[in-house]
Amino acid sequence: MKCVFVTVGTTSFDDLIACVSAPDSLQKIESLGYSRLILQIGRGTVVPEPFSTESFTLDVYRYKDSLKEDIQKADLVISHAGAGSCLETLEKGKPLVVVINEKLMNNHQLELAKQLHKEGHLFYCTCSTLPGLLQSMDLSTLKCYPPGQPEKFSAFLDKVVGLQK
């Protein structure tokens, strides 16, 4: 049972939730072979009605302590461009589509999405281009994401603050 997980982290991203839960989007997602859609809506004010039919299930919730489980069982993750959401998904090796929230300050999240896309780790789009992307993308072209190295930070900091080894 293939599953799509949509996450907006701790933010509110009504446009994305509305877009992805619109009837034609749901049809499209089902036609692409997915039978389950989970929406993590954060602080959003758009709250789609969950439902379950023979062929398709829609789940909706605001927050969980950890999204690890939902990311783990997803075959595709559609996420806002928050660092936490992106990194958690990429580190689990899941295909990731990032949707840029055009209403944010300076749109700072766009830089990360662009860079990671340049490196071949994800696809990105806006709400309006999401349906088109879902139709045309080839998830097999996505490359594995090498995790960050916080130990370089601790080595650097230990040295400059004078901690004894």
Place this chain on the structure above:
Amino acid sequence: MVCVLLAAAAGAVAVFLILRIWVVLHSQDVTPRESLSILVVAGSGGHTTEILRLLGSLSNAYSPRHYVIADTDEMSASKINSFELDRADRDPGNMYTKYYIHRIPRSREVQQSWPSTVFTTLRSMWLSLPLIHQVKPDLVLCNGPGTCVPICVSALLLGILGVKKVIIVYVESICRVETLSLSGKILFHLSDYFIVQWPALKEKYPKSVYLGRIV
């Protein structure tokens, strides 16, 4: 006559302050030590996730740990508590398990207007100063939420007033690939170590520290 004296006094104070600011910003203190207290500014959402990843790599010599979060941010509080609990579980024999969570009002809410931001930032400053003065950390670690500007300015003031030199370490968020955040632009000049995670930023800001992706 009184005016001249007052002007001279004001001038002297100004010169003194400028000298102090210059000394504090340019001194990089590397006295050997066995532990240091750390104040960590946790912003909302991803900021907290990133900073906890950084903290996870630090040894227990960085204790006690003081966290500063926005008063409306319960998610960060619970992430911090989980983080510290995990840490204590993994290392039960260690006595350095004390941590504290302090709350201050946000400098700015997402999409808040800029004129009102001036007021809310000043209010945060007003509350950050006593907090920093009470905690007197050895090191302040932050990664970009608005909350960190009043905190870092307060930490700097502690040094300028000769109370304590606080090491200010700023790690720009991994989201910042080509341009600095507003907090980053402000704190680039005020921090002791300014760490960026992408080469384009290192090129633009040669004085920054580049260690690759660290979260």
